[in-house]
Amino acid sequence: MLRRFIELEEAIRATIALVDRNLPVLTGEEWKTCKEVCNILSPFEEMTNSMSGEKYMTGSAAIVVTRCLKGVCERFARNSTFSAATEKVVSLLRRGLTDRFGNIEKIIPLAICTLLDSRYKHHVFQDDSALSAAKTFLENLTIEMIEKNPSEQHSGGSCTSRSSVTIPFRNAPSAWGILDEIMGDKQPQASPISRAKKEIESYFQDDVLPRRDDDGNSSNVLNWWKTFRHIYPNLVKIFRIICNIVATSVPCERIFSKAGNLISEKRTRLPSEKIELILFLNANLESSDQ
Secondary structure, three states, X not given: OHHHHHHOHHHHHHHHHHOOOOOOOOOHHHHHHHHHHHHHHHHHHHHHHHHOOOOOOOHHHHHHHHHHHHHHHHHHHOOOOOOHHHHHHHHHHHHHHHHHHOOHHHOHHHHHHHHOOOOOXXXXXXXXXXXXXXXXXXXXXXXXXXXXXXXXXXXXXXXXXXXXXXXXXXXXXXXXXXXXXXXXXXXXXXXXXXXXXXXXXXXXXXXXXXXXXXXXXXXXXXXXXXXXXXXXXXXXXXXXXXXXXXXOOHHHHHHHHHHHHHOOOOOOOOXXXXXXXXXXXXXXXXXXXX
């Protein structure tokens, strides 16, 4: 609204001057304030649009967006050229972010989502205690995943079984079998705890996925995990379970609005099952197929 108002400043000034009635007239200082507030709200609009998507991950960006907006407000607060009204807006925005999202890093599900987002990992946390708690929780989840699937071990026994099939004389000793007997006792039996720590440490030490690809588009975290799913087999399972969190209610509200367009006074006899199916198809079919 403010942006459109500013774009039409000359037309508004001319119209108010020609209209024969007592309309309130904005002063030059008030026009300046409108432009300043518009600039201040621009980063919030950018982040709001980003968090309102439904075709990509948003839960992992909640902590990131909060920190970025706090940083923007801190920079605005250091600007001494703003009017008094604009400074008050900046102060209220900073206070709102602190009051509403001051402990967002301590929300474990969102923290895990951020840790498992290969674009952010642990680099975006400010609260060390919250980061430590999130890492501990992630480690416990990884240990549970390993204990649930004890058969998924990194073993080299399959090579022995395949080679034994190719031996022409089954009663003849295998030279490689002697080596397997020698090395069998030397293979370390890693515990679930050590395996979990090793996998998590390797993940954090791996390169961070750039936020933009070479074409300037947002990087696809799902494709990254698809590529590295064999390197981090237990973390990818946790990623599938937790990292589908939707950070906002915007997608739900869109479906609610679509339901309002579907059900009208002339279409009141649609059964609830039919309405549910229509909304499901509308939300999941590609636009070219609708």
